[in-house]
Amino acid sequence: MKQDNLERKYARLQDxxxxxxxxxxxxxxxxxxxxxxxxxxxxxxxxxxxALTATSPTYPQFEFEQACRLAEDFNARHMVVESNELxxxxxxxxxxxxxxxxxxELFSICLEKARELGYNAILDGSNRDDLSDHRPGRDxxxxxxxxxxxxxxxxxxxxxxxxxRRLDLPTADKQAFACLSSRFPYGTRITAERLTQxxxxxxxxxxxxxxxxxxxxxxxxxxxxxxxxxxxxxxxREFRTRVVEAFKGFGFTYVALDLQGYRTGSMNEV
Numbered sequence: 001m002k003q004d005n006l007e008r009k010y011a012r013l014q015d016x017x018x019x020x021x022x023x024x025x026x027x028x029x030x031x032x033x034x035x036x037x038x039x040x041x042x043x044x045x046x047x048x049x050x051a052l053t054a055t056s057p058t059y060p061q062f063e064f065e066q067a068c069r070l071a072e073d074f075n076a077r078h079m080v081v082e083s084n085e086l087x088x089x090x091x092x093x094x095x096x097x098x099x100x101x102x103x104x105e106l107f108s109i110c111l112e113k114a115r116e117l118g119y120n121a122i123l124d125g126s127n128r129d130d131l132s133d134h135r136p137g138r139d140x141x142x143x144x145x146x147x148x149x150x151x152x153x154x155x156x157x158x159x160x161x162x163x164x165r166r167l168d169l170p171t172a173d174k175q176a177f178a179c180l181s182s183r184f185p186y187g188t189r190i191t192a193e194r195l196t197q198x199x200x201x202x203x204x205x206x207x208x209x210x211x212x213x214x215x216x217x218x219x220x221x222x223x224x225x226x227x228x229x230x231x232x233x234x235x236x237r238e239f240r241t242r243v244v245e246a247f248k249g250f251g252f253t254y255v256a257l258d259l260q261g262y263r264t265g266s267m268n269e270v
Contacts, residue, residue, distance in 0.1 A: 006159055006162065006163070009153045009154055009155050009159065010153075010155075010163060012152075012153040012154075013039060013149055013150065013152075013153040013155065014039065014043050016147075016149045016152055016153060017039065017040050017043045017044055017149060018043060018044070020044075020120055020121045020123075020147065020149075021044070021048065021120050022044065022048040022049070022118070022119045022120045022121070023040055023044065023048070023049055023050070023119055023120065023121045023122070023123050023147075024050045024051075024052050024110050024113060024114045024117075024119045024121070024122050024123065025037045025040055025049065025050070025051050025052065025123045025124075025125075026052060026054075026106055026107065026110055026122065026123065026124045026125070026146075027051035027052060027053050027067060027071065027078070028053065028059075028063065028067060028125070028177055029053070029063055029064070029066045029067025029068075029070055029171070029177070030063075030125065030171065030174070030176065030177030031125075031157070031160060031161065031164065031171045031172070031174050031176065031177070032125030032126070032127055032150060032157075032160055033124070033125035034070055034164070034169055034171040035125075035150075035160050035163060035164045035167070035169060035171070036123060036125050036149065036150055037049070037051050037070075037071075037074060037076060038074060038167055038169060039167075040123070041074055041075075041076060046075060046076065046077060047077070048119075049076065049077065050077045050078075050079060050113070050114075050117065050119055051071050051074075051076045051077065051078045051079070052078075052079045052080075052081065052109070052110050052113060053067050053068070053071075053078065053079070053080050053081075054080075054081050054082070054083040054105075054106050054109055055080060055081070055082055055083065056082075056083045056084050056085055056086075056179075057084060057085070057086055057180075057192045057195050057196075058085055058086075058102070058179040058180045058181045058190075058195060059179060059180070060180060060199050060202070060203075061199070062203060062206070063177060068080070070170070070171070079113060081109055081113075083105055083106065083109065085101065085102050085105060085181070086190065086191070086192060088101045088102075088105055089101075091181075091190070092189055092190050092191065093187075093189060094181070094184055094185075094186055094187060094188055094189060094190050095186060095187070096136070096186050097136045098136070098181060098186070098190075099135065099136045099137040099181075100136035100137060100139055100140050101140075102137065102179065102181065103124075103136075103137030103140040103141060104140035104143070104144070107122060107124070107140055107141060107144045107146050108144065110122045110146070111144055121147050122144070122145070122146045122147065123146065123147050123148070123149055124141055124146050124147075124148055125148075125150060126138065126141070126148040126150065126151045127148075127150040127151055127155050127156055127157055127160060128150075128151055128154055128155060128156040129156045129157045130151070131151075157176070161173065175211065175212040175213070175262075176264050178214075178264065180195045180198055180199055181195070182214075183198045183214060183215060183216050183217050184216075184217050185216075185217075185218065188217065188218075188219070194217060197217070197250055197251050197252070198215050198217055198222075200250045201215040201222055201246070201247055201250050201252075202214070202215050204246050204247075204250075205224070205226075205243075208239075208242075210226055210230055210233070211227065211230065212226060212227035212230065212262045213225065213226050213227075213230075213262060214262055216258075220252060220253035220254055221252065221253070221254045221255075221256055222247050222250075222252040222254070222255050222256065223256045223257075223258050224243075224255070224256065224257050224258060225258045225260075225261060225262040225263070226257075226261060226262050227261060227262050228261040228262075231257070231259070231261060234257050243255060
């Protein structure tokens, strides 16, 4: 990663934000939206930036609480609105365009608030690396004229992490964020009960010190993905026994460990 190239991209990001003048940032508290919010506030000033977070059954409570803390640390103007993707026609059925419905709902809320409060643009945290995966939400962004400054500045995930460290952001090394609906194979119906089941399993793993994880829902089977360097923990008999007992207590019959390890978009592999 060339330093001068990174500096050029960062300057490009600042230039994009300056020209927009005032923005609403769709803020989840993940690596990308946190970095974007911080740079927007530093570039435009607090009064010209609104962080908007939509709560829903697909948004883990831990992530929501962290987003609120980050917004407070940044002294950001932060608006929280209630949403429920499960009520959107076509979402719970979980077809391959599911993400489109979710993002369309979120961006529509952002658009309404931007118009109501007089902000010029809606921003999301999409970056260059997102172009390599199946992302129907990009269609919703295009339809509602949502800007993606990180993508426009040609910043990739690792570059965003490097710049986040420079800004001392606590999200610099955080695992990639994805809503809980991404844990379900396409065609498996998404319900509030199943979302809670997965959330409880992932919360348990985080409380055990696992840093990078996903719990994929396969009816009676929980398939655990963790980073390759964390897989060895599951070979310890005592820890493995506790994992099985906990996950069965959360409603799964079988508990499996994916030996390929954690990777984003694994549900798109099929």
